Amino acid sequence: MPGQPADSSTENWATALRYIAGRKAAEESLGFLAHISATIRNTAGLPDIVPAVARTCIPFLGSAISLDAPAVHPEPVVRSPDGLSAALDGVRTLAGSSGEQRIVISEHEGCAQLTDPRHLELLRGWKAGSAVAVTLDYRGVSGGRLVLVRGPEHRRGPIGPGDLALIDEVADRVAAFNAFATHRGRREVRRDMAASWTDVRSWILERNPDLTDLDPDTDIIETRVISSLQFVELVLHVEQLRGTMLRSEEVTLDAFRTLKEIERKFLSQ
Numbered sequence: 001m002p003g004q005p006a007d008s009s010t011e012n013w014a015t016a017l018r019y020i021a022g023r024k025a026a027e028e029s030l031g032f033l034a035h036i037s038a039t040i041r042n043t044a045g046l047p048d049i050v051p052a053v054a055r056t057c058i059p060f061l062g063s064a065i066s067l068d069a070p071a072v073h074p075e076p077v078v079r080s081p082d083g084l085s086a087a088l089d090g091v092r093t094l095a096g097s098s099g100e101q102r103i104v105i106s107e108h109e110g111c112a113q114l115t116d117p118r119h120l121e122l123l124r125g126w127k128a129g130s131a132v133a134v135t136l137d138y139r140g141v142s143g144g145r146l147v148l149v150r151g152p153e154h155r156r157g158p159i160g161p162g163d164l165a166l167i168d169e170v171a172d173r174v175a176a177f178n179a180f181a182t183h184r185g186r187r188e189v190r191r192d193m194a195a196s197w198t199d200v201r202s203w204i205l206e207r208n209p210d211l212t213d214l215d216p217d218t219d220i221i222e223t224r225v226i227s228s229l230q231f232v233e234l235v236l237h238v239e240q241l242r243g244t245m246l247r248s249e250e251v252t253l254d255a256f257r258t259l260k261e262i263e264r265k266f267l268s269q
Contacts, residue, residue, distance in 0.1 A: 028060075029162070029166055032056075032060055032061070032166065033166070033169055033170075035056055036053060036056055036057075036169075036170055036173055037173065039052045039053055039056050040052075040053065040173055040174075040177055046071075046072050046181055046184075047072045047073065049069075049072075049177055050067050050069040050072070050073065050077045050174065050177070051077050051079075053067065053170070053173075053174060054067055054077050054078075054079040055079060057079070057148070057170065058079045058080075059154070059155075061148060061156075061163070061166060061167065061170070062148040062149055062150045062154065063080075063081065063084055063128075063149055063150050063151040063154050064078075064079065064080030064081065064084040064085075064087065064088050064148070064149045064151075065078070065079050065080070065088075065146070065147065065148050065149070066078045066080070066088050066092060066145075066146070066147040067136075067144075067146055067147075067174060068136055068143060068144020068145055068146070068178070069143070069144070069174070069177075069178055069181070070142075070143065070144055070178070070182070071143075071178055071181035071182040071184075072181050076092075076144070076147075080149075083127060083151075084126075084127070084128055084149050084151060086126045086127075087123060087126035087127065087128035087131065087149045088147055088149055090122060090123070090126050091103075091105065091123070091131045091133050091147050091149060092133060092145065092147050094119060094122070094133070095133035095145055095147065096145075101134070101135045101137075102132065102133065102134045102135070102168075103116075103119070103132070103133050104131075104132050104159065104164065105119045105120055105123050105130060105131045105132070106120075106129075106130035106131070106132075106158045106159040106160070107120060107129075107130065107158050108130065108157070108158040108159060108160040108161075110160045110161040111130075111158075111159065111160060111161065111164070127151075127152075128149045128150065128151060128152070129150050129151055129152040129153075129154060129158055130149075130150045130158040130159040131147070131148065131149045131150065131159070132146075132147070132148050132159055132163075132164065132167050133145050133146070133147045133148075134146045134167060134168065134171040135171075135175075136171055136174055136175040136178055137175060138172075138175035138176050138178065138179040139179055141175075141178065141179040141182050141183070143174070143175050143178035143179065143182075144178075146167070146170065146171045146174060148167055179240070180239075180240065183240035183241075183243070184240075184243045195241035195242065195267045196263055196267060197216050197259035197260055197262060197263040197267070198259075199241055199267075200234075200237070200238065200241070200259050200262055200263070200267075201214050201216070201259055203234070203237050204220070204225060204226065204234075207230065207233075208225065211225070214259065215259075216258060216259040216260045216263075217258050217259075217260055218258060218259075219257050219258060220256070220257065220258065220259070221253050221256065221257050222257070226256075231256070234256065235251055235256070238256075238262060238266050238267070241266075241267060242266055242267060246266070250265070250266075
């Protein structure tokens, strides 16, 4: 604007550019997570899902990745250039010995409090720039780890807080898939032991310590034995028991009102 100081004008341009960069990064992140979700949902074969996720993560999220999927792959699914194999193996070893759910190794200022300087020195010796290892545990089902490594020249720079949020989202999706695949495998091994309303009752009683028993004809919705938040978990549990996902039109309150109705609708097929 006419008469505006040069310093003020420069700062205005810098602010505008930071805004554009931040908005672009947010749009990229949302698009990436949507792509991950679609990959898990649309990949047909169970053994193909985790390799497809690994391909989607590289190079956008990192330079190398290792994903455990013990229900469908006896060894970790790895996507890595030869030069970062030592870093992947090293970070996995560090994570295993730490016993922590997540370790972060990054020189990003936003991760300084999370990073052990000794780990950073080791990572540099492995010719890598930053790394994260996250456990893939989901509702009591152990699923191993996700290990992500970035090279020094990765376009997104060292792993920062925003990247950690993305990595956690990917880990949650893979962990949920691993739990589903694990339960499905157990169910296939035990086909002769069909799930019934008693399995659902046990699940409900575990989450409601004040309840000592539950009649199979009790309306668990009307009596609020199941809350609205627990209802979502109940649907997922029934899917795990039957080994297949429910169609959206099948998920109604009436279908889940009693244990006997749940068995009739979903477990006696």
